Amino acid sequence: MSRHVVVQVNNAGESFGEMALVNRGPRLATVVAKTDVILLKVDKSDFEKISTFTHQIQKRQIRHFMRRYVPLFQQVSDSGIRTVSEHVIMRSFADKAVIVDEEGCLNDVFIIKSGTCNVYRNLILEEESGRKIKHVLVGTLGKGCHFQRPNYRRSQKHQWRSVSGCCRRTS
Numbered sequence: 001m002s003r004h005v006v007v008q009v010n011n012a013g014e015s016f017g018e019m020a021l022v023n024r025g026p027r028l029a030t031v032v033a034k035t036d037v038i039l040l041k042v043d044k045s046d047f048e049k050i051s052t053f054t055h056q057i058q059k060r061q062i063r064h065f066m067r068r069y070v071p072l073f074q075q076v077s078d079s080g081i082r083t084v085s086e087h088v089i090m091r092s093f094a095d096k097a098v099i100v101d102e103e104g105c106l107n108d109v110f111i112i113k114s115g116t117c118n119v120y121r122n123l124i125l126e127e128e129s130g131r132k133i134k135h136v137l138v139g140t141l142g143k144g145c146h147f148q149r150p151n152y153r154r155s156q157k158h159q160w161r162s163v164s165g166c167c168r169r170t171s
Contacts, residue, residue, distance in 0.1 A: 009034065021047050059085050069144035070111055111146040119147065 017031075021044055042050070062085045066073040073081055090113070093099055099110065102122050120135040141147060 018047065058090070062088050062090070065113060066111075070146065071144070072111075072146060109146050112141055112143055114143060117141045117145075117147075 063081050066076075066081055066085065073084070076084070099117065102120070117140070118137055119139045119141060121138050123134045123136045125132045125134055
């Protein structure tokens with residue numbers, strides 16, 4: 001019986017060990033071959049060069065995207081876009097994943113790089129059996145659109161809005 005507990009299985013094209021290099025810490029797991037394996041080994045200095053180069057390419061792509069597709073940034077100077085692009089984090093979400101909830105706090109602006117997002121509002125229905133919440137589709141956002149939450153107002157619930165005005169309303 002093995003003394004190891006399997007926490008992850010990697011397949012062709014996947015990697016391991018990069019977190020120890022990035023965080024400059026000890027390895028957090030033992031890796032054991034499950035079958036005969038051929039590996040590509042990248043040493044620390046080459047990994048750092050590749051990471052820097054990849055980071056530069058990604059930031060250049062983000063700057064190009066912001067300039068070309070996002071109306072919010074079309075009048076911003078090149079140095080301004082360069083500064084913003086250094087702080088942008090790219091995230092992926094699966095189909096139907098909730099990106100942000102209407103009731104949650106949000107201090108960020110989200111810009112859609114690819115795909116589409118549906119915008120829903122919570123509609124509270126008063127019925128004999130009690131209150132019911134219905135999620136109503138109010139629009140769809142696509143590439144280059146961005147959304148955020150407005151500031152708190154004491155007399156109003158939070159409401160989603162498309163800052164860029166590129167939200168396509170549903171009928």
